[in-house]
Amino acid sequence: MGEIRGRVRSLSGKSNLQLDRRLRSLRTFFLVSAVRDPDHRQRFTYVLRGWRPDADQRTARRAPRASDRALTLHTYGYRCAACGRTPKDDHVKLVIDHKIPLELGGSNEADNLQPLCEEDNHAKQALFSDHEENAEALRVSLSLPDAHLRIGELLKALEGIEVPKELIALVAREENHGDPTKRMRELRALGWKIKNSRRKEGRRSLSFYRLDSWEPWPPGGPKAAIARMEHARKQARRLEAQTTDAQERET
Ligand SMILES: [Zn+2]
Structure with missing residues (x-):
């Protein structure tokens, strides 16, 4: 994006602040892929892959x-x-x-x-x-198949930054939108360090999550790993209940 911005500036003599938005709107007709720089999580390289196969049917209809x-x-x-x-x-x-x-x-x-x-x-x-500059991170996250991956990859792209709850709810794409608390608890159970903070801004109470450190995704994906942990916890609880029952019968 820096290079594109520099080129636009040298051609037109002014910087284009709407560049991110322009790039996104290109996707109505063109296939543009973004590759995340492994060393700089918020830096992307853009590759123009050609016209979309359905480009002629896409009339950039902006209204439902x-x-x-x-x-x-x-x-x-x-x-x-x-x-x-x-x-x-x-x-x-x-x-x-x-x-x-x-x-x-x-x-x-x-x-x-x-x-x-x-x-x-x-x-x-x-x-x-x-969060205009994070549009690419949002787009990449949104394309992932499972809510934990979508939330986790967004947090990783914005590691160390306070991410508003609303952005996380957006990528979570879940019916209980607005409350990613459960997913955060599950990511923490996978060893992720996520800090929650709150601030008041006028009538609104704002909530933020900041990723301090993370673990690689478990084999088989986070969803399966969380289901296994849940199952193990239930069994432990059942065992505990049985033990208590047995002790009570003894006394
Ligand atoms: Zn309202």
Whole structure:
């Protein structure tokens, strides 16, 4: 990105602050892959691989269909997905938000849409502009098959940085979105050192996670390893209960 930025500056005489966004929008028509520099986790090399096979059908449609918007509002009961306020009772205006932004590979389909009040929509946009330089890390994480991998790889890319809970919830892509606490507990059980901190900012209470150290992914993947640990814990508890029963019978 540094080289691209330098080249744009030498050609046009000014730096382009929207470069990350431009690069992401290229992906509507082109195959661009990003390779993470193993020594600098936040540094990527971009490779243009050619046109997308479906490039001619991709007309960069930026707005969801009216029927999907209507379905989304209905599904969420005409409430803001973040704060629960409604136009009827709270006089808020709802906008249709892409849970995963289009530039990060999110779709225009109903399952990627949610209503947000203008306030929460602005907060989300601010979150993304704060993390514009981490867009590539987000995109790479989002492409992974399991929530632990997605959260873990994002934290690794941003190691030592306080990552807002909302960004983690976004890559987690889970139904209980907004609360990655359980996943954090599971990553810690795998030996990861993750620190949680909270701050108040106006009406909002913000929560951050910072990765201090991590372990390589266990063989077979984190999901299987966590399931094994869970199973072992249940057995130990059952054994303990049986022992207590036996002791009680003896006395
Ligand atoms: Zn809201």
